[in-house]
Amino acid sequence: MPKTTQVPDHPAAAAAFQADAERANWHDQALWFIREKRDVASKLTPDWELLRETASQIKEHVLAHLDDLLIQFEEKARENGIHVHWAADGAEHNQIVLGILRQHGIQKLVKSKSMLTEECHLNDFLMAEGIEVVDTDLGERIVQLAQEPPSHIVLPSIHKRKEEVGELFHQHLGTEKGASDPAYLTEAARQHLREKFLTSDLAITGVNFAIAETGGVVVCTNEGNADLGVHLAKVHIACMGLEKIIPKAEDLGVFLRLLARSATGQPITTYSSHFHKPAPGQEMHLVLVDNGRSAHLGQKDFYSSLKCIRCGACINTCPVYRRSGGHSYHHTISGPIGAILAPNLDRQKNADLPFASTLCGSCTNVCPVKIDIHNQLYLWRQVLAQDGQVPKAKAVSMQAMATVLASPKMYRLAGRSGRFLLRWLPGVAQHKRLNAWARHRDMPSPPKESFRDWYLKNRKTNE
Secondary structure (H helix, E strand, O other): OOOOOOOOOHHHHHHHHHOOHHHHHHHHHHHHHHHHHHHHHHHOOOOHHHHHHHHHHHHHHHHHOHHHHHHHHHHHHHHOOOEEEEEOOHHHHHHHHHHHHHHHOOOEEEEOOOHHHHHOOHHHHHHHOOOEEEEOOHHHHHHHHOOOOOOOOOOOOOOOOHHHHHHHHHHHHOOOOOOOOHHHHHHHHHHHHHHHHHHOOEEEEOOOEEEOOOOEEEEEEOOOHHHHHHHHOOEEEEEEEHHHEEOOHHHHHHHHHHHHHHHOOOOOOOEEEEEOOOOOOOEEEEEEEOOOHHHHHOOOOOHHHHHOOOOOHHHHHOHHHHHHOHHHHOOOOOHHHHHHHHHHHOOOOOOOHHHOOOOOOHHHHHOOOOOOHHHHHHHHHHHHHHOOOOOHHHHHHHHHHHHHHHOHHHHHHHHHHHHHHHHHOHHHHOOOOOOHHHHOOOOOOOOOOOHHHHHHHHHHHHO
């Protein structure tokens, strides 16, 4: 099924999401609830900050020695009987997967969650070639049936109400009309997917961690769908970005302790599945994909974003994402981390995303591998402005603001004008077309005087 085209402008798409105030509110609350679970889990974990620092340093080492680690990983994987393929971009990745399917005469497959295959648009490519692709993660299956991309890297259907899922399942799975009980709908999905698992000869998985020392990969799921798909299939294809490498098996414990706690507040994912060699009678393939990662690695201000372990913690805490929804980002990875990865792939198309942030720093504070996300968002804004990728209206307004802030006299005049406007012409200040800030907020009551005026007056009094 083809996916719906997303609006290629974050402010416009966010406004459309905000039009349904009830959805925006519970979306905000649901993500904040998960953020709070993360906070509790982190506080109950001894040496949490030491774990973060250790994970960050391991990833720093990986990025500094990525070429050597990838060669070591490939050698070990081949020794284990795994077929290793290299893809320069998404198109080559898709052709490699199609070639394996054609080699075995396979017309349908099951796939567990993989943001890399979403990045490469594998589903659309294979379905155009007549291949049936079934996403087996429950959230992924929901958005697949809805012909939508995932809106979150961990919770792909977080934007869907249970009633909407019920209607979707009624149309596609034959459930009772009007049914919205989560247990009933989950069981219906389970029965639907079980038949797909049993009749598929090939399974595709993503990769959470690839261990250079052993040549094996680790896949983390909460539903066990990756395990079931792989163990029932004759062919297993694991697709991974180059940055998923970690040096040693002993490093894995650091990341597994951080991943689930940061993502959902769980102590660990329900299934942490290790695939080091094909099972007897099975064939295993690994597809290692660059797709702009090497170029990103060469940027001194932005390379550390490749440390990301796709936990989604920065997304859950981001006030902009929570109120605007994942589809407003028009990129595979949404939220703050997506906003610093996307411009590397296409600056013109994704120039709006680094501005979809308050720069509050909450994303950086919760990142389990200590990526300085908010600083990189700020730096991307500078780069995009210098490249002329900022809309003219925004560029002019930012220049005007810079001029005002650089002049004490103009700053004081602007403050007096603003206080006057709020006090005597509140209708203009609250006008939703003239003042974008007021569209979803009430403007504050104006102070009687500025801090500077208060300070000067009280300073003279005290003297």
